[in-house]
Amino acid sequence: MQKHQEDGRVLAGGQSLIPLLALRLARPALLIDLARIAELARLGEWEGGISIGAMVRQRVAERSPLVRQRAPLLAAALKFIAHPAIRSRGTVGGSLAHADPAAELPAVVVTLEAELVVASSERGERTIPAADFFSGHYTTALLADEILTEIRIPGPGPSTGFSFHEVSRRSGDFAMVGVAAAVAVEEGSISGARLCLTGVADRPVLATAPELGLLGVAPDRGVFEAAGEAIAARLRPPTDLHGSAEYRRQLALVLVARALRSASQRARGDNEDRREGAPA
Numbered sequence: 082m083q084k085h086q087e088d089g090r091v092l093a094g095g096q097s098l099i100p101l102l103a104l105r106l107a108r109p110a111l112l113i114d115l116a117r118i119a120e121l122a123r124l125g126e127w128e129g130g131i132s133i134g135a136m137v138r139q140r141v142a143e144r145s146p147l148v149r150q151r152a153p154l155l156a157a158a159l160k161f162i163a164h165p166a167i168r169s170r171g172t173v174g175g176s177l178a179h180a181d182p183a184a185e186l187p188a189v190v191v192t193l194e195a196e197l198v199v200a201s202s203e204r205g206e207r208t209i210p211a212a213d214f215f216s217g218h219y220t221t222a223l224l225a226d227e228i229l230t231e232i233r234i235p236g237p238g239p240s241t242g243f244s245f246h247e248v249s250r251r252s253g254d255f256a257m258v259g260v261a262a263a264v265a266v267e268e269g270s271i272s273g274a275r276l277c278l279t280g281v282a283d284r285p286v287l288a289t290a291p292e293l294g295l296l297g298v299a300p301d302r303g304v305f306e307a308a309g310e311a312i313a314a315r316l317r318p319p320t321d322l323h324g325s326a327e328y329r330r331q332l333a334l335v336l337v338a339r340a341l342r343s344a345s346q347r348a349r350g351d352n353e354d355r356r357e358g359a360p361a
């Protein structure tokens with residue numbers, strides 16, 4: 082990468098890059114395959130959370146008991162990506178580096194305040210907060226000679242529940258709108274909330290408890306619907322052949338309320354809604 086800069090491209094799982102090459106939408110002079118770098122495929126504990134190497138396959142992360150325990154939001158969102166065959170090749174890092182505005186994982190890492198470790202042979206490593214990593218359609222803070230090496234996700238806070246909801250045209254399609262949510266409930270009131278939408282802008286759209294009017298209030302349907310309305314009103318989603326901006330705004334409203342409600346139920350230990358939002 083140091084030598085070839087923009088002419089070189091790294092190949093991870095190939096699930097986005099190979100179709101781009103086939104369609105001649107990308108024409109790198111050189112492909113650098115990361116598949117044999119064992120250090121990039123490590124998955125383990127990191128402080129109270131987890132460290133996921135960029136080359137960890139999506140399916141491996143989805144099936145990992147450690148991911149389910151330390152990053153349940155990631156485990157939930159991975160199931161919505163494409164189909165098992167694609168997740169068996171596609172990598173966690175590849176999805177983040179590709180930065181599709183409708184992808185699930187960017188919304189997850191922003192919600193969870195993950196740190197993304199990137200490296201170049203000239204300048205060594207630097208760490209980028211997930212909220213600063215995505216800078217537009219298929220564009221990230223990665224420089225031409227850098228690769229993403231590791232994703233560090235802090236452990237779940239106390240009394241915090243998580244949920245991921247999305248609507249797509251067919252099972253396995255990219256989301257028209259998706260919502261990742263984390264809600265903390267202490268002594269009957271909301272002590273923290275973060276949520277992030279995908280599919281509604283050129284990058285993940287984050288909202289936190291104070292902006293949503295959720296801090297210190299009792300979790301109930303009315304406050305979650307009001308939060309959904311507040312977010313939907315500020316969105317300017319795209320219109321495309323899958324749905325109009327107005328339809329996406331309505332989806333955002335409904336999915337935000339639904340994601341907040343199921344995350345708060347899980348925060349209180351009520352898992353009755355576990356089936357909700359789970360893809361087949």
Ligand SMILES: Cc1cc2nc3c(=O)[nH]c(=O)nc-3n(C[C@H](O)[C@H](O)[C@H](O)COP(=O)(O)OP(=O)(O)OC[C@H]3O[C@@H](n4cnc5c(N)ncnc54)[C@H](O)[C@@H]3O)c2cc1C
Nearest residue numbers: 091093094095096097098163171172175176178184229255
């Ligand atoms: C039919 C189909 C349906 C899909 N549906 C979904 C979906 O619903 N949701 C979703 O999120 N994704 C979906 N995908 C995409 C899938 O998740 C890809 O696996 C992912 O986008 C890219 O990961 P990859 O490992 O395959 O990366 P690659 O395709 O190998 O690379 C993608 C891009 O990222 C760069 N890159 C990869 N790894 C790194 C790294 N470590 N450092 C720097 N740059 C890197 C590459 O150079 C390339 O530009 C779908 C794919 C297919 C084929």
